[in-house]
């Protein structure tokens with residue numbers, strides 16, 4: 548079974564994230580960049596399936612040169628090979644353009660299943676997996692918290708309000724996973740050393756048949772019109788307990804329409 552796992556490099560949620568003043572887009576050079584945690588769970592899900600059924604996990608990313616770091620991390624976890632879609636022509640891509648480039652790259656790979664995170668921690672549109680499924684003309688199963696493969700059918704538990712539903716789908720399909728799916732393994736020393744010699748294929752826009760004017764910011768449908776820094780936090784109101792603190796707190800909550 549060949550599984551492709553989508554992995555995205557995102558600003559570390561523990562570092563301060565800033566928007567670029569010039570165009571209001573996230574300044575990725577101003578922060579530490581890491582593999583999105585939800586995608587490391589996707590890698591774990593792919594590894595568990597190939598450990599049970601055989602086959603290989605390929606990790607795929609679209610991002611600048613430094614996104615190689617997240618591919619190496621996934622390879623160190625145990626993924627077998629990696630594909631990096633990288634070209635200045637992709638700069639400024641929104642979710643539509645990102646999904647188009649990823650779909651073009653997937654057109655060059657063999658896969659039985661595609662695993663993605665449900666929602667990235669930076670863009671947070673939660674739309675790339677659905678767009679990919681539509682572009683590839685295959686089913687999508689969203690909000691997956693448990694996943695099994697039985698022959699050519701996938702069985703999944705989908706998180707819904709108040710519980711879960713059981714879903715089956717033919718494969719190939721796109722599955723997007725939630726944080727409940729698993730706890731990702733840490734790369735060990737052997738895995739880190741092995742990752743250095745695992746194959747990483749790169750695709751440029753031209754390799755994918757995309758001309759410079761067909762992709763990236765020039766044709767993105769989402770445009771940042773304006774952005775402003777968040778105002779500094781204001782000091783809270785302090786209530787000293789002189790015997791009437793309960794009343795004052797209740798009055799405050801009522802004035803803020805919280806009770």
Ligand SMILES: Cc1cc2nc3c(=O)[nH]c(=O)nc-3n(C[C@H](O)[C@H](O)[C@H](O)COP(=O)(O)OP(=O)(O)OC[C@H]3O[C@@H](n4cnc5c(N)ncnc54)[C@H](O)[C@@H]3O)c2cc1C
Nearest residue numbers: 553609639640641642663664666667670671672673674675
């Ligand atoms: C006007 C504009 C300009 C932008 N310019 C840039 C830019 O120059 N550089 C930049 O990095 N971002 C840029 N972005 C952000 C970028 O468009 C989004 O990060 C991207 O479209 C993915 O959307 P998302 O993060 O909301 O994905 P979601 O749909 O929330 O992600 C869900 C899952 O899809 C998969 N996935 C998403 N993106 C990728 C990817 N790139 N590679 C592999 N798997 C992926 C992952 O598994 C992820 O967990 C720009 C956005 C806008 C609106």
